[in-house]
Amino acid sequence: MMEEEELPPLAVPISESSSESLKQSDEEESPVHASSGREEAKEDRRSWLFGSAAGLRDEEDTVGITMITGYLGAGKTTLVNFILHEHHGARIAVILNEFGDELGIEKAMVNDGAGGSLVEEWVELANGCVCCSVKHSFLQAIEQLLQRREKFDHILLETTGLANPGPVAAVLWVDDQLESPVRLDSIITVVDARNIKQQLADTREAGSVNEAYLQIAFADVVVLNKVDLVPGELADVEAQIHKINALVKIVHSVRCQLNLKDILDRRSFDVQRSVDIEALLQLDGHNVHDRSVGTVSISATGAADLSKVDDWLGELLWETGKDVEVYRMKGVFHVYGSDKMHMLQAVRELYEILPSQPWQPEDKRVNRIVVIGKNLNRESLLASFRTCLVS
Numbered sequence: 001m002m003e004e005e006e007l008p009p010l011a012v013p014i015s016e017s018s019s020e021s022l023k024q025s026d027e028e029e030s031p032v033h034a035s036s037g038r039e040e041a042k043e044d045r046r047s048w049l050f051g052s053a054a055g056l057r058d059e060e061d062t063v064g065i066t067m068i069t070g071y072l073g074a075g076k077t078t079l080v081n082f083i084l085h086e087h088h089g090a091r092i093a094v095i096l097n098e099f100g101d102e103l104g105i106e107k108a109m110v111n112d113g114a115g116g117s118l119v120e121e122w123v124e125l126a127n128g129c130v131c132c133s134v135k136h137s138f139l140q141a142i143e144q145l146l147q148r149r150e151k152f153d154h155i156l157l158e159t160t161g162l163a164n165p166g167p168v169a170a171v172l173w174v175d176d177q178l179e180s181p182v183r184l185d186s187i188i189t190v191v192d193a194r195n196i197k198q199q200l201a202d203t204r205e206a207g208s209v210n211e212a213y214l215q216i217a218f219a220d221v222v223v224l225n226k227v228d229l230v231p232g233e234l235a236d237v238e239a240q241i242h243k244i245n246a247l248v249k250i251v252h253s254v255r256c257q258l259n260l261k262d263i264l265d266r267r268s269f270d271v272q273r274s275v276d277i278e279a280l281l282q283l284d285g286h287n288v289h290d291r292s293v294g295t296v297s298i299s300a301t302g303a304a305d306l307s308k309v310d311d312w313l314g315e316l317l318w319e320t321g322k323d324v325e326v327y328r329m330k331g332v333f334h335v336y337g338s339d340k341m342h343m344l345q346a347v348r349e350l351y352e353i354l355p356s357q358p359w360q361p362e363d364k365r366v367n368r369i370v371v372i373g374k375n376l377n378r379e380s381l382l383a384s385f386r387t388c389l390v391s
């Protein structure tokens with residue numbers, strides 16, 4: 001078997017400094033990072049994020065962003081208020097995204113304490129949705145916030161009820177190699193337990209996906225709120241949520257009262273900390289039976305060739321047919337020539353694979369990949385992945 005050091009170097013340097021940091025942090029590892037042919041998109045994001053915050057790149061200086069999303073009236077503001085009033089010791093900056101007519105209303109709904117004492121910094125993004133028309137304003141707002149970085153420890157972003165978390169998540173999920181001063185901590189989706197079935201059933205014009213699906217598909221945690229209004233029906237609702245996103249953690253709440261540990265500092269996009277191997281192993285064969293948003297999981301024994309996996313992911317995330325969309329992926333690979341598990345995280349077109357813990361003698365070395373997206377076909381995913389295996 002090859003030694004770890006002998007693995008082919010697949011990391012694509014993003015810049016001089018980033019390739020340097022790769023060498024320093026992972027000398028004996030073999031990280032694979034998104035993205036042959038994708039550097040341009042990343043550079044674009046990088047310039048937005050780092051334009052005026054170049055001095056804030058020390059590891060301990062990164063600031064986490066928790067994105068709070070959820071359908072209209074689900075309880076997003078209630079959750080922001082709950083977080084602000086809990087004793088967590090963190091100084092919080094809040095970014096609110098509003099539609100034009102609501103200007104100032106959302107802010108008024110947030111109870112920021114006497115004289116605004118519970119919110120260190122406010123940013124209101126008006127006249128559009130953070131996921132589309134005001135994405136650039138959002139990034140500029142983050143840049144401006146970072147100039148006052150010493151004033152706060154964490155950012156809460158409350159999106160509009162009709163936001164698709166995907167584009168913003170991909171922008172924020174700037175991996176360690178970019179030495180970003182901000183990191184997306186997690187996406188928390190508040191779901192109205194009483195109305196979610198109806199919201200999911202709402203149809204959209206052909207080709208576009210209902211935001212309620214997207215908000216669940218991208219979520220790391222679903223806060224299943226308003227459970228006081230639906231005694232007895234929750235197993236059904238949970239099953240529907242897990243059918244869309246089999247990996248999401250579901251927390252029940254009344255008025256978003258919950259344990260803050262369930263939603264803050266989760267580091268859901270840190271590939272080595274967040275891929276729950278146990279959860280992946282339990283998902284073998286998960287499938288969607290209709291042409292909608294859902295989770296598919298595949299597994300295959302045999303060692304995978306990392307460069308082929310890289311090509312496979314590139315094709316899957318960048319070149320899939322119009323009908324097929326991949327929102328998130330997580331996985332564990334058994335990589336040829338390595339005694340370590342390799343963990344996968346993907347958010348839209350960006351992905352990252354990193355070596356993790358060693359396989360134990362009792363482990364069955366398999367590749368398991370969970371894909372959350374639209375119109376996924378398990379058989380074709382499995383067939384195409386098999387081409388990555390070393391024969």
Ligand SMILES: Nc1nc2c(ncn2[C@@H]2O[C@H](COP(=O)(O)OP(=O)(O)OP(=O)(O)O)[C@@H](O)[C@H]2O)c(=O)[nH]1
Nearest residue numbers: 071072073074075076077078161225226254255256
């Ligand atoms: N019964 C009940 N009502 C709740 C609960 N959580 C929130 N509410 C109420 O639901 C309404 C909507 O809550 P918000 O927190 O404003 O919801 P939102 O998601 O921010 O709403 P938009 O910003 O308009 O999309 C408010 O009247 C809340 O008081 C709950 O658990 N149970």
